[in-house]
Amino acid sequence: MKKLFHDHFFALLAWILILVISVVALPDVNQLTRSHSQITLPKSTQSQIAQTIQQKHWGHHVNNTYQVVAVFNNGNKKMSAKDKQNVQKTISRLQKHEGKYGIKAILGPNDNAATRKQLISKDKTTQLVQLNVSKKHGTLQKINKQLSSAVKTDGVKTYVTGADILNDDFSGAVQKGIKKTEVISVIFIFVVLLLVFRSPITPLISLLMVGVAFLTSFSIVTNLVDKFNFPFSNFTQVFMVIVLFGIGTDYNILLYNRFKENLGQGMGKWEATRNAQKNAGRTILYSGSSLLIGFTSLGLARFSVYQSAVGVAVGVAVLLVTLLTLNPFFMAVLGKKMFWPDKRFTGESSSKIWHKMANTSVHHPIVSLILVFIILLPIGLSYKNHLNYNDADEISNTTPSKKGFNVVEDHFSKGTAEPVTVYIKANHKLDNEENLLLIDRLTNQLKDSKDVKTVTSVTQPAGSKVNQLYVNNQLKQITGQLGKAQGSLSQLSSGMAGQAAMQSASMGAAGASAMAQQQAMMSGMSQMTSGLQQGGDYLTGLQNSAAGKTFYLPQNQLSNPEIQQSMRTYLSQNKKTAQITVILNSNPSGGRATNAVNDLTNVAKYSLKGTKLGNATVVVGGQSSKINDTKTVAGGDFVRTAIIMIVGIGLALIYVTRSLLQPVYVLGTLVTAYLAALSITHILTHLILGRPMLTWNTPFFSFIMLIALGVDYSIFLIMRYRNTDNEHYLPTERIVMASSAIGTVVISAVIILSGTFASLIPSGIPTLIEVAMTVIIGLIILVIIIPLVVPSTIHLTYPMCSAMRDNQAKRQAAEN
Secondary structure, eight states: OOHHHHHHHHEEEEEEHHHHHHHHHOOOOOOOOHHTOOOOTTTTSSSHHHHHHHHHHTTTTTTTTEEEEEEEEOOOOOOOOOHHHHHHHHHHHHHTHHHTTTTEEEEEEEESSHHHHHHBBBTTTEEEEEEEGGGGGOHHHHHHHHHHHTTTOSSSEEEEHHHHHHHHHHHHHHHHHHHHHHHHHHHHHHHHHHHSSSOOOHHHHHHHHHHHHHHHHHHHHHHHHHHHHOOOOOOOHHHHHHHHHHHHHHHHHHHHHHHHHHTTOOOOOHHHHHHHHHHHHHHHHHHHHHHHHHGGGGGGGGSSSHHHHGGGHHHHHHHHHHHHHTTHHHHHHHGGGGGTTTEEEEEEEHHHHHHHHHHHHSSSSHHHHHHHHHHHHHHHTTOOOOOOOOOGSSOOOTTTHHHHHHHHHHHSSSSSOOOOOEEEEEEOOSSHHHHOOOOOHHHHHHTTTTTTEEOOOSTTTSSSOOGGGGGGHHHHHHHHHHHHHHHHHHHHHHHHHHHHHHHHHHTHHHHHHHHHHHHHHHHHHHHHHHHHHHHHHHHHHHHHHHGGGGOOOOGGGTTTTHHHHHHHHOOTTOOOOEEEEEEEEEEEEEEEHHHHHHHHHHHHHHHHHSSSTTSSSEEEESSSHHHHHHHHHHHHHHHHHHHHHHHHHHHHHHHHHHHHHHHHHHHHHHHHHHHHHHHHHHHHIIIIIISSSEEEEHHHHHHHHHHHHHHHHHHHHHHHHHHHOOSOOOHHHHHHHHHHHHHHHHHHHHHHHHHHTTTGGGGGGGHHHHHHHHHHHHHHHHHHHHHHHOOOOOHHOOOOSGGOOOOHHHHHHHHH
16 A cells, blocks of 8 residues: 555546546537637726617517628629529528528518618629528528528529628638647657657657646536636637646656656655655746746636637646646656666756856856847837737638629629628617708718718618709709799790780770780789799709708608608608618728728717707727727726736745845836747748738737747746755856756746647647747747856845845854
């Protein structure tokens, strides 16, 4: 029994049981990722208020649905009559079998005059069908596959696209990328460890440790997501893989090196295991704790995408327990066999380059610090925070949904696929002349905005004015009728004059009397003609004036079938909410479109100010509005979360270093390296990949990865410094010795971590590629500047705790 305890056999049994339970309990990861990949914004944001209004007032038949667009395209040639017939047959088939495809609403290009204008491209090459498909019908993956088959049409190319479909395809692309990353990471780590330890056994044990930790922690995270809506996103799994395999391997190198050194010093395998656990294990715990604090602090973020990285904290916690409880079993059982066939049992070789750099920096601390920051700060501060918020760019152009999206952008206004919607919610009904006049006036003002292509509303359902509903057109009809009446009166007056002359000549005195009566009548008619002329002139002037361009809906027109249809489309069921659809002339995910959202909001509120709709709720919804809100929320939460993370890691560093100044120096170094790395990545992305902007997720994920992981190497160095003999050496001597001893370990760790992040590049996902580049560049910068900055700051400041003070008196006495 004693041997079993020494060999940590019960720890092995416990982990086997935990691993089996974790694998059995693991939910469907692919579907879980797809169903939890949507960005969640606070309910108080404009886009979310708009979404609530849409679901409440227009969602009675489309609530809980996916918005899908079917695209029919004939390349760059006009559709023939036969093509159009085939497309219409496909649409009719969809309408006939709505239940089969889960369709709750369908809008075709030939439904009415408005849809013909909006859903048929001007070049007549492309037609669109807008679908609302029930979420209960199945997963987006199933819906996409089923509809893609259903819309196939002879003679034309067909695609299924839309924001929901694109997002789902992005999730699928990330899943494929993760599989590549896992394979490449495992192969790379195995090769590097094989070179480091010259043994095939050590890499296998290390990968086993990390694999057990990953499977266990990922099962915990996914079950929390499945049952308790734990924060999760497309990037949670991939970052758990990268971080755990990267730092897990780094920690194992630290532990195995100490174990191997202990064996070389003549210790038995049990004693060597305990000693490695005590010394290397303390460094691992300190380093891991800083990581744990850093990633746990992300749980305080308000933005869902940022919160999702808190899953890495669960992984780190499980990893630390795994490495320090399961590793000892293999170490205690295998002993020297763990490093077979290597016969050399010495510690890690000294790093000459770190020794030289540290030695130089302690002799010239001010110059070293100035040199580091004078080179890196200008590079970092040159970065301009212009980011790409178009998530469609994350998807390969070969993906069918992306092809369809590009076809829509090529043949329609770029904003056609994802229009903006202005909602006006009042506390009274809007189906009356006074309120419709205000809506029409706003419609015209929105059309005047420079970023707007088309605007449709209850008064302009086809995107243009309905002439019959404007005063000038109505006056034109009236003045025409007045002209006819005036002409008739003139003819009647002329006829009466001729008749009077004839009667006067033939009837004498009696004729004169009759003529006098007729002249009186003619005088009255002349006055009427003059009055009609004056009235006609006035109405003609009014017709040609600015006032003539005013919307006016006569009471008798309210029952007009076309107007009633427009009201059903653009007014809510209770007639108290109106929507105005705005198609922008730029990419709905681009900077111009998202900036236009603020302009449209201001125009709408200003137009209605002081009117009966002055107190109405006015919000703008749609993809552009959502991205605009994402910019605001993500930008503000980045700063807030970064501060929380730095404070948390700073507190951990104070405990580790027993100093108030050292954490400031370390964190300052990390932030400087991050800024420089991000700036360099931006330049390389533009030059090599041809993308002028980084994706909007890159700065945040690069920050948390580089800060959390980079702090490890400073802790490695500081812990080695603390464990170096303080009885016989000065601080500057100890830090140079520590740098020399730990340099090779840190360089090896950086190579491994850089390699694991490099495995993200074949994924083809821009965000993952850019994060990988930033972290790799940042780690390279850190491995160069840490032996310059930390020794310099050690020379400039001493630890606060007396246990860390050098006993210089004893040293001098020994020398004497």
